[in-house]
Amino acid sequence: MTSLIIVSVLAVAVxxxxxxxxxxxxxxxxxxxxxxxAAMAAMDWDLEKMYxxxxxxxxxxxxxxxxxxxxxxxxxxxxxxxYFEKISNNVAEYYALMLFALAGGVVMVxxxxxxxxxxxxxxxxxxxxxxxxxxxxxxxSNEASLKYxxxxxxxxxxxxxxxxxxxGATGSFNLAAIASSGAFESALFRAGVLLMMVGLxxxxxxxxxxxxxxxxxxxxxGLIAMFMAxxxxxxxxxxxxxxxxxxxxxxxxxxxxxxxxxxxxxxFAGNITAVFQDRFKRLLAWSSVSHAGYLLLAILAVGFSAxxxxxxxxxAYSLASxxxxxxxxxxxxARGNDHLDSFNGLARTNPFLAFTLTxxxxxxxxxxxxxxxxxxxxxxxxxLAQGYTWLVVLAVINAMIGIYYYFKVIIAMYMKENANAxxxxxxxxxxxxxxIVVFLIFLFGIFPGLIANIL
Amino acid sequence: xxxxxxxxxxxxxxxxxxxxxxxxxxxxxxxxxxxxxILQAGIACIIYLRFDQAGSDGFQFLExxxxxxxxxxxxxxxxxxxxxxxxxxxxxxxxxSAVVMVAAAISSWEIKENMKGYFALFLLMDAAIMGVFCxxxxxxxxxxxxxxxxPLYFLIGMWGGPRREYAAxxxxxxxxxxxxxxxxxxxxxxxSVTDPVSGAYTFNMLHMMDAANFVPGAVxxxxxxxxxxxxxARLLGFAVIFIAFAIKVPVVPLHTWLPDAHVEAPTPIxxxxxxxxxxIGGYGILRICFGIFPDSALYFSWxxxxxxxxxxxxxxxxxxxxxxxxxxxxxxxxxxxxFVLLGFASFTTEGTSGALLQMVSHGILSTMLFFLVGVLYNxxxxxxxPNFRGLASHMPHYTAFVMxxxxxxxxxxxxxxxxxxxxxxxxxxxxQSVNGLLPRWMAIAGSLGILLSAxxxxxxxxxxxxxxxxFRGGEAWSKQLxxxxxxxxxxxxxxxxxxxxxxxxxxLFFDLSNSALAxxxxxxxxxxxxxxxSLQYTNNLRF
Numbered sequence: 001m002t003s004l005i006i007v008s009v010l011a012v013a014v015x016x017x018x019x020x021x022x023x024x025x026x027x028x029x030x031x032x033x034x035x036x037x038a039a040m041a042a043m044d045w046d047l048e049k050m051y052x053x054x055x056x057x058x059x060x061x062x063x064x065x066x067x068x069x070x071x072x073x074x075x076x077x078x079x080x081x082x083y084f085e086k087i088s089n090n091v092a093e094y095y096a097l098m099l100f101a102l103a104g105g106v107v108m109v110x111x112x113x114x115x116x117x118x119x120x121x122x123x124x125x126x127x128x129x130x131x132x133x134x135x136x137x138x139x140x141s142n143e144a145s146l147k148y149x150x151x152x153x154x155x156x157x158x159x160x161x162x163x164x165x166x167x168g169a170t171g172s173f174n175l176a177a178i179a180s181s182g183a184f185e186s187a188l189f190r191a192g193v194l195l196m197m198v199g200l201x202x203x204x205x206x207x208x209x210x211x212x213x214x215x216x217x218x219x220x221x222g223l224i225a226m227f228m229a230x231x232x233x234x235x236x237x238x239x240x241x242x243x244x245x246x247x248x249x250x251x252x253x254x255x256x257x258x259x260x261x262x263x264x265x266x267x268f269a270g271n272i273t274a275v276f277q278d279r280f281k282r283l284l285a286w287s288s289v290s291h292a293g294y295l296l297l298a299i300l301a302v303g304f305s306a307x308x309x310x311x312x313x314x315x316a317y318s319l320a321s322x323x324x325x326x327x328x329x330x331x332x333x334a335r336g337n338d339h340l341d342s343f344n345g346l347a348r349t350n351p352f353l354a355f356t357l358t359x360x361x362x363x364x365x366x367x368x369x370x371x372x373x374x375x376x377x378x379x380x381x382x383x384l385a386q387g388y389t390w391l392v393v394l395a396v397i398n399a400m401i402g403i404y405y406y407f408k409v410i411i412a413m414y415m416k417e418n419a420n421a422x423x424x425x426x427x428x429x430x431x432x433x434x435x436i437v438v439f440l441i442f443l444f445g446i447f448p449g450l451i452a453n454i455l
Numbered sequence: 456x457x458x459x460x461x462x463x464x465x466x467x468x469x470x471x472x473x474x475x476x477x478x479x480x481x482x483x484x485x486x487x488x489x490x491x492x493i494l495q496a497g498i499a500c501i502i503y504l505r506f507d508q509a510g511s512d513g514f515q516f517l518e519x520x521x522x523x524x525x526x527x528x529x530x531x532x533x534x535x536x537x538x539x540x541x542x543x544x545x546x547x548x549x550x551x552s553a554v555v556m557v558a559a560a561i562s563s564w565e566i567k568e569n570m571k572g573y574f575a576l577f578l579l580m581d582a583a584i585m586g587v588f589c590x591x592x593x594x595x596x597x598x599x600x601x602x603x604x605x606p607l608y609f610l611i612g613m614w615g616g617p618r619r620e621y622a623a624x625x626x627x628x629x630x631x632x633x634x635x636x637x638x639x640x641x642x643x644x645x646x647s648v649t650d651p652v653s654g655a656y657t658f659n660m661l662h663m664m665d666a667a668n669f670v671p672g673a674v675x676x677x678x679x680x681x682x683x684x685x686x687x688a689r690l691l692g693f694a695v696i697f698i699a700f701a702i703k704v705p706v707v708p709l710h711t712w713l714p715d716a717h718v719e720a721p722t723p724i725x726x727x728x729x730x731x732x733x734x735i736g737g738y739g740i741l742r743i744c745f746g747i748f749p750d751s752a753l754y755f756s757w758x759x760x761x762x763x764x765x766x767x768x769x770x771x772x773x774x775x776x777x778x779x780x781x782x783x784x785x786x787x788x789x790x791x792x793x794f795v796l797l798g799f800a801s802f803t804t805e806g807t808s809g810a811l812l813q814m815v816s817h818g819i820l821s822t823m824l825f826f827l828v829g830v831l832y833n834x835x836x837x838x839x840x841p842n843f844r845g846l847a848s849h850m851p852h853y854t855a856f857v858m859x860x861x862x863x864x865x866x867x868x869x870x871x872x873x874x875x876x877x878x879x880x881x882x883x884x885x886x887q888s889v890n891g892l893l894p895r896w897m898a899i900a901g902s903l904g905i906l907l908s909a910x911x912x913x914x915x916x917x918x919x920x921x922x923x924x925x926f927r928g929g930e931a932w933s934k935q936l937x938x939x940x941x942x943x944x945x946x947x948x949x950x951x952x953x954x955x956x957x958x959x960x961x962x963l964f965f966d967l968s969n970s971a972l973a974x975x976x977x978x979x980x981x982x983x984x985x986x987x988x989s990l991q992y993t994n995n996l997r998f
Contacts, residue, residue: 347572368601377638381533384642389683396635403631407624415612415620452525452533 018092806882
């Protein structure tokens with residue numbers, strides 16, 4: 001709880017710093033504040049405290065995902081020095097909005113009441129609508145913002161409607177009360193579950209509610225897209241799982257088939273479309289859709305160490321995405337665009353960047369000894385334990401397709417030449433963040449027990 | 456001091472050294488790599504000498520350290536161990552790997568650009584290959600197996616010929632296609648097998664090989680027929696893993712990556728592909744497919760033998776039609792690896808020992824053959840058979856080694872391949888009377904393959920090496936085509952001696968493997984038969 005307060009206060013403080021033009025203090029203050037928030041969250045470990053008459057529950061699940069969200073944001077801030085300055089003069093707003101979004105994310109992973117879930121999602125989403133459209137003069141950015149807002153508004157509508165129906169069926173917003181209400185057979189309840197599923201699917205870009213993803217990612221500034229792909233997706237899935245684990249687990253026989261179909265749709269839509277992308281940012285956007293599919297597999301296995309599987313998968317996915325988006329930003333800034341051809345010859349000019357990106361896409365593709373491999377392995381394992389063999393077979397076919405398109409960028413970097421490529425300059429923040437990411441991907445790849453034993 | 460960990464991780468240590476050395480010491484990289492390979496060969500010698508040949512049905516040089524242990528709530532505990540060891544099946548292949556690595560390291564002298572990357576990847580692959588042969592935990596095996604792929608992908612893709620990207624990606628996707636499905640079977644096996652001591656689910660391959668450790672009613676349990684998607688689970692599991700390794704061997708019709716990969720790969724990588732990677736396929740089939748699913752292996756044995764025969768004949772016929780010398784040798788590999796499959800399928804000690812010797816012998820011979828092609832290609836950047844004539848008088852030493860390699864490959868008595876193919880065929884021939892698995896005509900068809908291999912090797916010899924000297928490149932080529940250099944002697948002479956030695960004293964090899972293989976074949980056949988009788992699959996796949 002203290003961590004949530006710190007993040008919210010920090011956001012306000014950052015706004016004031018911007019007001020008084022202390023631009024140089026923005027980054028240090030944000031980073032210190034986030035470190036403090038992470039430390040505070042860690043102190044809540046094993047306490048299982050309820051807050052505000054059972055509105056929020058800081059259990060280990062909430063603590064683990066809060067820390068993951070905060071640390072991911074920290075990594076993104078590490079890349080942001082001199083980044084927002086290039087876009088506009090009002091830098092403080094970026095930091096403040098991202099921190100507000102993070103606060104929303106923390107609420108989303110710790111809610112114990114449907115009202116808090118809604119509030120968390122709204123805090124997160126509204127900050128993101130602004131962030132997506134923050135390059136006001138850029139039509140693509142405007143398009144992204146408008147699209148995201150319209151789609152998001154619809155999704156919110158579905159979510160609210162679902163919440164209302166569930167309240168009608170069970171008489172409560174409280175997760176524990178819903179779980180023990182025994183109203184699982186009523187049509188009202190079932191409609192509510194499905195509508196909430198639709199609303200959440202929008203947020204985590206699960207097909208067929210994913211259509212906004214590529215355009216919004218493409219139109220938003222690179223770091224914001226990175227934030228959406230990592231923090232927002234992690235928070236969304238943590239909320240998704242928390243809701244279905246704590247409130248709807250008993251009714252899983254009813255919604256499992258829907259989730260399974262969504263999972264297949266998402267996997268195929270994401271992966272097959274990604275094959276045909278020739279811009280790296282769009283490719284990453286579609287691949288992020290496909291990763292939502294793998295995560296749905298874990299949600300299907302509710303109760304069978306699903307939370308641990310989702311945690312491992314999101315850690316691996318966030319680390320790899322930070323590296324992939326970060327290098328995409330560097331390359332598109334230095335070479336004008338993020339076309340796959342822009343990556344040609346990167347291995348010769350910047351061996352470190354090429355190596356990091358290779359490791360990142362290997363982790364996304366699930367090659368052993370990277371964190372992503374164990375993430376996939378774990379998710380497949382819990383799904384197989386639940387007897388979803390056919391689903392896992394389809395997921396494996398999709399993992400194969402994934403490798404094909406992820407390797408396109410490796411081919412470009414290592415096997416294609418670009419005669420007039422010059423080395424890309426790295427600032428110390430980038431070097432530090434990318435080194436940390438490389439280290440962690442290897443560490444969690446070789447010793448996955450470090451993260452798999454948390455929950 | 457644990458020798459097996461040393462032989463696996465030695466390359467990793469030197470890999471770090473290479474990465475840390477600045478580029479101005481780039482000439483050192485190849486010496487470091489060669490030194491590593493020689494050290495490994497030394498360790499392999501120690502393993503050979505210390506290997507207890509008499510009572511060698513069990514595993515030796517065992518090492519076991521807990522690696523990933525996590526609790527899965529109500530699913531129990533996940534236990535993955537760092538578990539290594541060798542027996543009479545893996546020891547010869549481990550030693551072969553060390554020998555082939557030395558040859559590949561010497562032949563890496565031809566690499567001139569981006570040497571740091573090349574040698575780093577080379578050593579990483581070296582470590583992974585050694586690991587594959589020693590891993591006794593299925594998860595660990597899979598990690599090594601995949602780890603070997605990535606460096607190979609880059610080694611072909613970055614230092615290869617003109618169509619390298621295509622060849623590298625094709626190779627990578629083919630292998631991965633097999634292995635990702637294998638991962639699912641691994642998970643299924645994990646849920647089916649428990650450690651007899653601790654009772655936890657396990658990835659331990661030795662436990663998986665013992666039918667007593669299967670959980671009753673689990674998906675791969677040999678007691679009752681379970682089905683996955685309507686297919687008996689054990690048959691499906693066997694088929695999935697078999698396909699994964701059959702792609703590696705490669706078995707026709709899954710072989711199409713091989714000619715592309717070989718033609719585009721630089722010489723040292725071709726040597727490793729043919730000399731070691733194909734052996735991993737054969738090793739995997741015997742150790743894992745047959746070891747864990749003996750009943751399915753018996754059930755499919757006719758089919759596996761048939762695939763072996765098809766590979767032998769199809770590979771040989773293709774080799775006959777090739778104009779590119781490297782492609783010819785690549786297809787001859789397909790043909791020779793077919794014998795391995797045939798020998799395994801026979802379920803006789805002779806056949807299996809012959810097949811294992813065939814793997815070792817082919818490892819040595821294909822190293823020689825690809826190295827010899829590399830010698831020619833490095834001099835004139837051409838390897839089309841019609842472009843050369845009368846090389847014998849122009850490069851007499853080179854021709855001598857070519858003749859040794861060709862005659863050894865086509866099964867001339869006195870060389871290792873003869874013993875190997877003879878034993879394989881004896882095993883196949885006996886199979887009908889001993890266990891009734893393979894019909895006699897398969898042995899006859901196999902010997903037809905030897906005849907065809909004689910045809911393509913001798914015809915090539917005649918076209919390229921005999922007659923009056925005439926090259927497509929004229930005078931320029933005559934100047935470039937100088938005879939063997941000292942480092943080329945250093946590879947070819949030991950390899951030629953090795954194949955001769957194994958041909959004259961095959962007991963050097965059989966002593967190492969025989970008792971293990973004899974026990975293994977016996978046991979596999981008996982347990983397989985027992986399960987097969989109790990499982991009673993409805994339709995039998997014997998045509």
